[in-house]
Amino acid sequence: xxxxxxxxxDLHHAYGAxxxxxxxxFQVGAGECFGLLGPNGAGKTTTIQAxxxxxxxxxxxxAILGEDDxxxxxxxxxxxxxxxxxxxxxxxxxEENLAFFGKLYGLNGARLKARVDATLAxxxxxxxxKDRASTYSGGMQRRLNLVCGLIHDPLVILMDEPTVGVDPxxxxxxxxxxxxxxxxxxxxxxxTHYMEEAERLCDRVAxxxxxxxxxxxxxxxxxxxxxxxxxxxxxxxxxxxxxxxRDQ
Amino acid sequence: xxxxxxxxxxDLKLLARDKSGFFWVLVFPLLIALFFGSVFAGxxxxxxxxxxxxxxxxxxxxxxxxxxxxxxxxLHVHGMSLDSAxxxxxxxxxxxxxxxxxxxxxxxxxxxxxxSSSIELGLDPSRRAEAGYLKGxxxxxxxxxxxxxxxxxxxxxEAIRERIASIEADTTIAATRRGELALFYRNLDQMLGxxxxxxxxxxxxxxxxxxxxxxxxxxxxAETAEPRSPFEVTFPSAxxxxxxxxxxxxxxxxxxxxxxxTLLRLRLAPxxxxxxxxxxxxxxxxxAMGATGLLLTFxxxxxxxxxxxxxxxxxxxxxxxxxxxxxxxxxSTLGRTHQAVSGAGWAILLVMSMTGGGMIPxxxxxxxxxxxxxxxxxxxxVLAVEGAIWRGFSWSEMALPLGILVxxxxxxxxxxxxxxxxxxS
Numbered sequence: 001x002x003x004x005x006x007x008x009x010d011l012h013h014a015y016g017a018x019x020x021x022x023x024x025x026f027q028v029g030a031g032e033c034f035g036l037l038g039p040n041g042a043g044k045t046t047t048i049q050a051x052x053x054x055x056x057x058x059x060x061x062x063a064i065l066g067e068d069d070x071x072x073x074x075x076x077x078x079x080x081x082x083x084x085x086x087x088x089x090x091x092x093x094x095e096e097n098l099a100f101f102g103k104l105y106g107l108n109g110a111r112l113k114a115r116v117d118a119t120l121a122x123x124x125x126x127x128x129x130k131d132r133a134s135t136y137s138g139g140m141q142r143r144l145n146l147v148c149g150l151i152h153d154p155l156v157i158l159m160d161e162p163t164v165g166v167d168p169x170x171x172x173x174x175x176x177x178x179x180x181x182x183x184x185x186x187x188x189x190x191x192t193h194y195m196e197e198a199e200r201l202c203d204r205v206a207x208x209x210x211x212x213x214x215x216x217x218x219x220x221x222x223x224x225x226x227x228x229x230x231x232x233x234x235x236x237x238x239x240x241x242x243x244x245x246r247d248q
Numbered sequence: 249x250x251x252x253x254x255x256x257x258x259d260l261k262l263l264a265r266d267k268s269g270f271f272w273v274l275v276f277p278l279l280i281a282l283f284f285g286s287v288f289a290g291x292x293x294x295x296x297x298x299x300x301x302x303x304x305x306x307x308x309x310x311x312x313x314x315x316x317x318x319x320x321x322x323l324h325v326h327g328m329s330l331d332s333a334x335x336x337x338x339x340x341x342x343x344x345x346x347x348x349x350x351x352x353x354x355x356x357x358x359x360x361x362x363x364s365s366s367i368e369l370g371l372d373p374s375r376r377a378e379a380g381y382l383k384g385x386x387x388x389x390x391x392x393x394x395x396x397x398x399x400x401x402x403x404x405x406e407a408i409r410e411r412i413a414s415i416e417a418d419t420t421i422a423a424t425r426r427g428e429l430a431l432f433y434r435n436l437d438q439m440l441g442x443x444x445x446x447x448x449x450x451x452x453x454x455x456x457x458x459x460x461x462x463x464x465x466x467x468x469x470a471e472t473a474e475p476r477s478p479f480e481v482t483f484p485s486a487x488x489x490x491x492x493x494x495x496x497x498x499x500x501x502x503x504x505x506x507x508x509x510t511l512l513r514l515r516l517a518p519x520x521x522x523x524x525x526x527x528x529x530x531x532x533x534x535x536a537m538g539a540t541g542l543l544l545t546f547x548x549x550x551x552x553x554x555x556x557x558x559x560x561x562x563x564x565x566x567x568x569x570x571x572x573x574x575x576x577x578x579x580s581t582l583g584r585t586h587q588a589v590s591g592a593g594w595a596i597l598l599v600m601s602m603t604g605g606g607m608i609p610x611x612x613x614x615x616x617x618x619x620x621x622x623x624x625x626x627x628x629x630v631l632a633v634e635g636a637i638w639r640g641f642s643w644s645e646m647a648l649p650l651g652i653l654v655x656x657x658x659x660x661x662x663x664x665x666x667x668x669x670x671x672x673s
Contacts, residue, residue, distance in 0.1 A: 054512055
């Protein structure tokens, strides 16, 4: 594995009496696409929040690009986050949303305009750039949500279930974007509960549940754990996490 | 700084595009001010105040006083018995009654507070705003009557002469003391006689001196600190409604950002939490200044509301806006959902408005409510704005409301920022 871009060591965190992280540890190499695969409430989002410093874990250590404190501006300017929720200003246009987030990262003038144009093109929203986000379809909003996290061209990107509720065309475009980022050498941490996404995009996958990593390996290696005659990642997932409903 | 400005401009843009927010911040306060201003206005001039004059003395002095009051264009005077007058005032048919009790002619109205011969003013307590005006008119009538009573052949001069005779005949007073008192009253009589002769000889003294000056309806605002039009009362209240609108819009927008995740994006950007909060606060402050400025510009240009002290008004608006920005920060942390924050915010601000002059003007409040209003920030905001508009406050008088507003604003910002950080972490 190349030098670690993200290091997570023995993370523990509880929301009141409810444990969310129970000793999570892993490393993501520079340029790697790493998948966190788990059912609802497994601790995927909490892990991302702890990595980016939005949440202070009860115990454990996080380092990004060799720096221990993810809240430092020098770290934050090099990481991009795509939240699970549609974190957009609905009454601003697509272009205005991107320009606003770009300014927060110190972009301005021609550089800002170039990045806004590039990310709009990446999201396939150039023609709708001047329309308010509230007029976009669900898929368009997801794509805009994705590129708002890429506006400052970060080295490390953390995506929390970026394809929830989108149509196949939008999902395909998002996959192409992520593959393009991988090709550019960007590090991607990707959470999902869709097996085919993990299979298509991720170099390595960690299957998590109840705040613990149950298995961590390359997809091909994980498939060997499949209890079914034909190797199937979903079967591996259900085998490891059980079939109990997760209605959280 | 550019990040703070970017956040502020973004929030202002969002507010401008939010039709309901725009309504509560600007349109609703304007409608409130116009509606209540029109209701209170009822025409250009103040209607004559209905009062009763009760003359139990029947002296020349009381007749003169009643005549002086009846001359006033500001009063509609009814003569009646004391019982009828008291009933009429209690039932709201009259604003007040003026009683000249027995003996008031002898004391010339200058009895002590507990003296049964002193003039009595019976006031309808719900109309305290007009009490000061009436007292002024009665005092004016009193001095007019007194001036008349001390002229040649008038009862006052006659009373002095009778007093001299009485002193000279009173053997119970020591002779030296009698001489001193008699000398004093003779000198007084001579002085009044001289003044009277000079007055009569003057070319512009066509009217008999005893008639005294005519009582006219004065524009009170020209000489006293009172509003010239109802809009000067309703627009300071409207300013507070605009601030309440801004406060609630921004408090709810912070909750919205927290729920949708945009606040998380702001926190994950390479800027400090202080910058995020300052950006929010700056947007709310600018929105508040803009909305209140527009309201008062409209009031001044269209409705003739006076702005007697523009720098003080600017200070009043800035201090009020700052105060409500602080309150906004606290309110935004009072719940996790839009409904919770909206409910808590409106509950707090409506009570503040009700008790602070946002609904009932400060000048029309009964005394118990004025006491209660000290605990409302709306009251200090209204007072500061009125101080700059028509109350004619000096800077030292402005200091108290401005100081309270700024102090509460700073406290609110500190508490709100701390609670917001705790809620996020």
